[in-house]
Structures are given as C-alpha cells and as structure tokens.
Amino acid sequence: MRRRFVGSVVVGFVCLLVGSAVMAAQGERLRGTMFATYFDGNTIVGKTGGGETYYAYLLVGGKATYEGADGTKDHGDWSIENKDHFCLKWRKRWNGKNRCGQAFLQDKTLHLYGDFQGEVKLVGYIVP
Numbered sequence: 001m002r003r004r005f006v007g008s009v010v011v012g013f014v015c016l017l018v019g020s021a022v023m024a025a026q027g028e029r030l031r032g033t034m035f036a037t038y039f040d041g042n043t044i045v046g047k048t049g050g051g052e053t054y055y056a057y058l059l060v061g062g063k064a065t066y067e068g069a070d071g072t073k074d075h076g077d078w079s080i081e082n083k084d085h086f087c088l089k090w091r092k093r094w095n096g097k098n099r100c101g102q103a104f105l106q107d108k109t110l111h112l113y114g115d116f117q118g119e120v121k122l123v124g125y126i127v128p
Contacts, residue, residue, distance in 0.1 A: 027106025031084040036060045038105060038122070046120030056120075066090055088116070 030038065039058040046054055053069040058078050066074040076090035087100040101114015111119045 026104035026111050027109070028104060029084065030086065030103045030105055032080060035078075035080055035086060035103070043123045044110065044120050045123050046118065064088060064090070066093065085114070086112070 035058075040060045042058075044056040044058065046056065048054055048068070054072075055067045057065045059065075062077050062079055064076045064078045066072075066076070074090045074092045076088065076093075078086065078088045081087050081100060084102060085100045086103045087098050089096065089098040099115035101112050101116055104111040104113075105122075108122045109119055110122055
C-alpha cells in the first residue's frame, strides 16, 4: 500500500513539473484585466488557416476590428470568461460564432489555445 501511495505522489509531482515547464515555455498566462493592459494600443498580426495575413485591433471595452491583407473587414466583440478565457466573436468570420481559449504572452508573441489554436504577433508598445 505504501509503495502505491509513493508511486502516485511521484507521478503527480512529475506531472506538475512537466505542466509547469510547458506553461513556462508558452510565456505568461493572461488573466482578467491583463488582456486590456496588453491589447490597448496594440495591433495583433496573424495568419488565417489559409495562410493569409490579418490585422486585429482589440479595444478596451470589448470592441474588435479585423482587416485582412486582401482588404476584408469585419468587426466584433471580445470578452473574458471565467477570469482567464479570451473569447472573440466576429460578425462575419467564423459564421458569427464565439470562440474562446487561453492566451499566453511570450515576448511579443501571443499564443492562443482553444477554439482558435495558433500564435499571433503583437505589434506596438507592450505594457507589462
């Protein structure tokens, strides 16, 4: 019985260490008001699933605008749900569906995990 308990503790500790290393590699997890602090005054530059460049502007207050390199424009809303899930809903893109996930900032790269997997670059002044 003692051996099984010690083995479980060791496995749990290893999982904790691996999880911490993965989080550190992803950067700082953005939570709550940190989103507004980092996004205000910044442009997010990314690639669509088809490889086209786009520019997104997330404004304090939850409004968002989108502009594709091909001139496509859209607008929508962003919000924070459950204190740490970044959600984005465009009027046209994604058929108007809300997409949510976790966001990590490492240097000026924003890593998104969830409904919109990938990474995008922040262009502009980053306020820690």
